[in-house]
Amino acid sequence: MLRTKNLLELFDLLLKSDYASELSRVSTKELDAYQLERTFYQKLSERFTFLFEVTSGRVRESLEEYFKQIEIENVKRIIRAIHGKEGLGQDQLVPIPRRFQTVNSSALLETHTMRQMVDLLRETPYGRLRNTVDMYEQTGNPTLFEAQLDNIFYSGFWETLERVSGNSKVKKLVGTEADLKNLFYVLSLKFTNTEPEITRKSLVNIHYRLSKTLTQQLIDSPMETAPRLFTGPPYADLAKEAGELLEKKSPVEAEIAFSRFLYSYAETSSLRNPNDLVYVFAYLQLCFKEAKNLTTLALGKQLGLEEERIQSLLFL
Amino acid sequence: MAFVGRTTATRGALIRLRDTLEFIKNGKDILKMKRDRLAGELNAHLTELSRRAKLEERQLDLYDEFKAAVTANGYATVSSTALSMSKLNVDILPTSIMGVVVPKIVVREKPEIKSIRDPSLYAVAEKLRDSIDELLAVAQIEVTIERIAYELMMINRKVNALEKVIIPAYMDQIRYIEDSLFDEDLEEFARIKHFRDVAGREST
Numbered sequence: 001m002l003r004t005k006n007l008l009e010l011f012d013l014l015l016k017s018d019y020a021s022e023l024s025r026v027s028t029k030e031l032d033a034y035q036l037e038r039t040f041y042q043k044l045s046e047r048f049t050f051l052f053e054v055t056s057g058r059v060r061e062s063l064e065e066y067f068k069q070i071e072i073e074n075v076k077r078i079i080r081a082i083h084g085k086e087g088l089g090q091d092q093l094v095p096i097p098r099r100f101q102t103v104n105s106s107a108l109l110e111t112h113t114m115r116q117m118v119d120l121l122r123e124t125p126y127g128r129l130r131n132t133v134d135m136y137e138q139t140g141n142p143t144l145f146e147a148q149l150d151n152i153f154y155s156g157f158w159e160t161l162e163r164v165s166g167n168s169k170v171k172k173l174v175g176t177e178a179d180l181k182n183l184f185y186v187l188s189l190k191f192t193n194t195e196p197e198i199t200r201k202s203l204v205n206i207h208y209r210l211s212k213t214l215t216q217q218l219i220d221s222p223m224e225t226a227p228r229l230f231t232g233p234p235y236a237d238l239a240k241e242a243g244e245l246l247e248k249k250s251p252v253e254a255e256i257a258f259s260r261f262l263y264s265y266a267e268t269s270s271l272r273n274p275n276d277l278v279y280v281f282a283y284l285q286l287c288f289k290e291a292k293n294l295t296t297l298a299l300g301k302q303l304g305l306e307e308e309r310i311q312s313l314l315f316l
Numbered sequence: 317m318a319f320v321g322r323t324t325a326t327r328g329a330l331i332r333l334r335d336t337l338e339f340i341k342n343g344k345d346i347l348k349m350k351r352d353r354l355a356g357e358l359n360a361h362l363t364e365l366s367r368r369a370k371l372e373e374r375q376l377d378l379y380d381e382f383k384a385a386v387t388a389n390g391y392a393t394v395s396s397t398a399l400s401m402s403k404l405n406v407d408i409l410p411t412s413i414m415g416v417v418v419p420k421i422v423v424r425e426k427p428e429i430k431s432i433r434d435p436s437l438y439a440v441a442e443k444l445r446d447s448i449d450e451l452l453a454v455a456q457i458e459v460t461i462e463r464i465a466y467e468l469m470m471i472n473r474k475v476n477a478l479e480k481v482i483i484p485a486y487m488d489q490i491r492y493i494e495d496s497l498f499d500e501d502l503e504e505f506a507r508i509k510h511f512r513d514v515a516g517r518e519s520t
Contacts, residue, residue: 034391041392077392080400083431088399092392142400143433188435202433251435252388292390299387313388 002311007031007301014294019043033298040291040298041094045070047287049097051280058164059277065160066284068125070094071102072149075126078108082117083142102126114145126152139198147185147202154178154206169278173269173285175208176234177262182210183235184242184258186218187226191246196220209234223247256313263289263315289315323489325496333493337486344478350414351471357413358464364457371450378443385436393434400431401441404448416467418460421452 004010011031014023022039048067052060074093081088088109096105103124111117114137118130132148157174161167182203189199196219203215218226227243230236238261245254263285270282293314300310323329386394405425410417426445432438 037391077396077399080396080431084399084401086399088396092396094392140428140430142431146433185433188433188438191435192432192438194430246435249439251439252384255388255434255436295390296387299391303383303387305383305387309384310387313384 001297002307002314004301007033007036007298010297010301011036019294033295033302036298037295038091038095040294041070044287044291045094045096048284049100051284052100058160059280062157062160062164062170063280063284064100065157066281067100068102068156069153071096072126072153074105075103075108075121075149076146078105078111078117079114079142079145082111082114085112114142125156128152135201141198144198144201147204150181150204154204158206164277166277169269169273169276170281172208173266173278173281175206176265177285178204178206179208179210179235180238180258180262182207182215183218183239184255186215187223187239187242187246187254188251190219190223190226191251252313256315259289259292260315323493325493325500327497330490330493330497333486333490337483337490340478340483340486344475344483347471347475347478351468351475353414354416354464354468354471358461358468361457361461361464365454365461367450368454368458371447371454375447375451378440378447381443382440385440389434389437394437397432397434397437402428406452413460413464414467416463418463419456421456423449423452 001010001013004013008028008031011023011026011028014020014036019039022043023036026035026039048063048070051063052067055063074096077093078088090106090109093105103121103126107120108117111120114133118133121127121129126149129145129148129152132144136142136144154174158171161170161174164170185202186199189202194202199219200216207215214229217229221229223243224247227236227239230239238257241257242254245251245257266282266285266289270279270286273279273282293316296313297310300313305313323333389397402425404423404427407422407424409420409422411420412418426448427441429438429441429445432441
């Protein structure tokens with residue numbers, strides 16, 4: 001796929017893959033990376049829903065809770081559009097089967113203010129967003145809602161996971177994911193000179209191996225010294241690498257370093273535990289990785305990026 | 317002669333034509349002065365335009381960075397993030413340089429990028445936002461140069477028309493009237509002299 005000359009060649013290769021049935025509906029005349037990206041995420045959504053069909057009880061509940069991150073991504077997109085006073089279409093959201101939606105996305109798309117949107121979400125799992133409206137109105141910063149949504153996702157999922165037997169390895173995987181998210185936010189918000197108060201509010205409330213105290217110290221220390229606060233594994237090397245990349249003004253590479261860490265951890269978990277529940281969650285993580293990699297390939301080809309450059313942006 | 321029109325060869329017409337010619341010559345001089353001043357302005361702006369090459373180079377680097385950020389984050393995320401940003405708000409004030417109206421761009425409000433959570437998109441957006449002033453300044457210089465150059469072309473045409481067609485036509489007409497009046501004077505002088513001779517002979 002990397003060696004293909006253009007998007008059309010990549011499309012031909014994808015027609016021989018798992019994506020064939022969805023992509024065969026795409027006309028080559030109207031082919032663009034955006035359409036492909038939508039198809040990749042539609043497939044991801046289908047992979048989740050397939051698992052719902054073959055599982056039951058608490059495992060299914062936890063999978064449904066994990067699936068909410070896709071719906072949350074849609075809510076975030078609607079929030080951004082409302083903040084920018086722009087319209088958004090249903091086609092700009094990740095397709096989710098109706099029976100797995102907990103929000104009425106069509107009604108949300110019709111709202112014009114944050115208060116209207118939050119009112120519509122009152123009886124949904126995202127009702128807690130109303131606590132953020134006042135602060136949003138004071139600061140005019142919509143990322144506060146995004147942070148609150150991340151918190152709702154992780155706390156909801158963590159709660160569901162507690163009720164599932166044999167959850168320790170899944171907790172380890174999702175806990176690592178939450179830690180990485182927090183570490184990434186602390187370093188990247190430092191990079192964007194965000195006020196420490198906003199950074200604190202942007203963090204996920206799950207602290208697995210990245211303690212709350214260390215996170216606070218990271219927030220309060222300058223960018224240059226922050227990675228030195230780590231004394232050992234598992235995040236010391238990653239924090240050092242990301243810190244250096246951000247200092248070198250290479251944020252794309254820093255983001256990729258975080259994603260690579262997470263996906264390699266998921267891959268190891270799936271290989272080591274083929275008969276454990278964690279295998280399912282690791283598989284879903286790797287499905288995300290596949291969707292992101294394919295999107296990178298499609299966009300890279302469409303934008304005419306060099307093969308080496310695209311390769312550097314992939315999570316291989 | 318079409319510019320001058322049909323005139324009778326009278327002293328009054330000659331005075332009127334001389335006045336008009338004087339007025340046209342003054343107008344031509346003023347146009348020349350305006351041309352020199354505009355040429356000076358044009359030269360000053362042309363030296364400023366050398367910024368464009370550097371700007372283009374920077375923008376191309378920035379565009380490469382942007383392409384990498386889009387590729388890494390996905391089109392949907394980038395377009396959604398872009399929706400959350402406020403719009404660029406500018407005022408375009410018309411200002412006059414020797415009667416040539418050129419726009420002056422005043423940035424009222426730059427796009428607000430604090431709604432961007434992703435550092436790679438933030439970094440590109442910040443650089444793009446910082447380049448807005450330079451882009452607008454170069455655009456303003458280009459429009460100014462374009463409008464001054466157009467005005468210079470029009471002034472040159474007018475000066476050429478005055479120098480090569482209108483003024484010579486007036487001068488020809490004046491010369492014609494002067495010649496006609498001189499002939500008339502000479503004729504009058506000869507006639508008077510003839511009458512005087514005839515009257516002198518009769519008295520003797």
